Amino acid sequence: MTAPRPDSTASEPPPEALVQTEGLTKRYGDFHALRDCSVEVAAGEVFGLLGPNGAGKTTLLRLLMGYLFPTSGRATIGGLDVTRNSVAVRRMVSYLPGDARLPRHMRARSVLEFFAQMQPDGDLTRSLDVANQLELELNRRVAFMSTGMRQKLALAVVLGARTPLLVLDEPTANLDPTVRSSILQMVAEAQSEGRTVIFSSHVLAEIEEVCSRVIFLRQGVLAKRQRMDELKQRHRIVAQLDAPLTSSLPDTLRSQVEISTFSPAAEPHTQWVRMDTAGDLAPLLGWLDSLQLKRMRVEPLGLRAIYDEVHDLERLSNPYAPPAEIGVTV
Numbered sequence: 528m529t530a531p532r533p534d535s536t537a538s539e540p541p542p543e544a545l546v547q548t549e550g551l552t553k554r555y556g557d558f559h560a561l562r563d564c565s566v567e568v569a570a571g572e573v574f575g576l577l578g579p580n581g582a583g584k585t586t587l588l589r590l591l592m593g594y595l596f597p598t599s600g601r602a603t604i605g606g607l608d609v610t611r612n613s614v615a616v617r618r619m620v621s622y623l624p625g626d627a628r629l630p631r632h633m634r635a636r637s638v639l640e641f642f643a644q645m646q647p648d649g650d651l652t653r654s655l656d657v658a659n660q661l662e663l664e665l666n667r668r669v670a671f672m673s674t675g676m677r678q679k680l681a682l683a684v685v686l687g688a689r690t691p692l693l694v695l696d697e698p699t700a701n702l703d704p705t706v707r708s709s710i711l712q713m714v715a716e717a718q719s720e721g722r723t724v725i726f727s728s729h730v731l732a733e734i735e736e737v738c739s740r741v742i743f744l745r746q747g748v749l750a751k752r753q754r755m756d757e758l759k760q761r762h763r764i765v766a767q768l769d770a771p772l773t774s775s776l777p778d779t780l781r782s783q784v785e786i787s788t789f790s791p792a793a794e795p796h797t798q799w800v801r802m803d804t805a806g807d808l809a810p811l812l813g814w815l816d817s818l819q820l821k822r823m824r825v826e827p828l829g830l831r832a833i834y835d836e837v838h839d840l841e842r843l844s845n846p847y848a849p850p851a852e853i854g855v856t857v
């Protein structure tokens with residue numbers, strides 16, 4: 528497999544970056560866990576990290592926390608170099624590691640009390656409030672908790688603290704759908720309090736729900752940056768025609784529509800057309816209406832399509848496959 532090239536997409540720097548990395552690289556021998564990663568996270572935004580297992584998400588977060596030393600490049604939080612000022616930096620950050628370890632002999636309440644005292648911005652009342660919202664049993668010992676209960680307890684510790692930055696490595700792993708949705712709500716509340724959140728997840732819908740921007744990591748390389756407000760304006764139209772496409776896209780639409788076609792060998796008389804567009808749908812639908820249209824589906828483009836594009840999965844999930852759930856039949 529060839530190593531992906533770093534993302535070259537121009538991206539506007541956020542107005543005030545709280546977190547910034549420049550050429551951040553972590554190598555183990557010849558292996559790059561993270562390669563030449565430059566990102567900025569603006570104060571007050573919820574910033575998503577996406578990527579398959581082993582893509583480098585945890586490596587990036589641990590480098591930011593100063594738990595790993597970069598092979599090259601640098602990262603700053605609040606203008607402070609995370610390697611040289613790791614103590615000061617950690618005072619600004621509440622970090623939920625992917626494998627949060629808690630003292631097994633302690634009961635939930637004692638764990639919350641302990642961390643509220645230990646953390647500079649710890650706040651027991653807030654931690655108890657989160658625990659209460661997550662319906663955590665405060666008398667239970669960590670050793671006797673399920674994996675999901677331990678995750679809730681770790682979240683109560685982290686979300687209770689009043690730090691300006693929250694770094695959450697897969698915060699909803701092992702949680703049931705109701706609790707997941709409470710956590711997403713708490714992330715949104717943290718943002719409305721003016722806090723900044725960096726959030727890694729494998730669940731695309733979660734990233735879509737709470738993040739304002741997302742980056743895709745692939746084999747340690749920042750493969751793509753995406754603003755969610757831009758993505759929400761993009762649509763995909765998949766249409767099946769009764770005959771091969773003969774008329775071409777009107778000139779006025781060319782600049783805003785990416786079009787591709789496919790003729791299945793099993794159905795030589797039909798043709799599938801796929802169009803991705805960020806513009807007004809009305810003129811495009813008008814043009815489609817002039818064709819020999821058999822059926823058509825219109826959907827928001829969504830992170831799934833971007834994820835498949837970044838990870839080269841489109842060939843596996845054939846976008847032209849005549850889907851049973853096709854939305855509109857004409």
Ligand SMILES: Nc1ncnc2c1ncn2[C@@H]1O[C@H](COP(=O)(O)OP(=O)(O)OP(=O)(O)O)[C@@H](O)[C@H]1O
Binds near residue numbers: 558559582586625
């Ligand atoms: N100490 C280490 N020595 C060698 N390789 C390592 C070490 N730590 C991590 N790696 C490798 O670095 C790569 C990135 O790992 P990382 O944990 O950052 O991935 P991730 O995107 O968080 O994955 P996941 O979604 O599975 O948690 C992986 O291939 C991993 O095996």
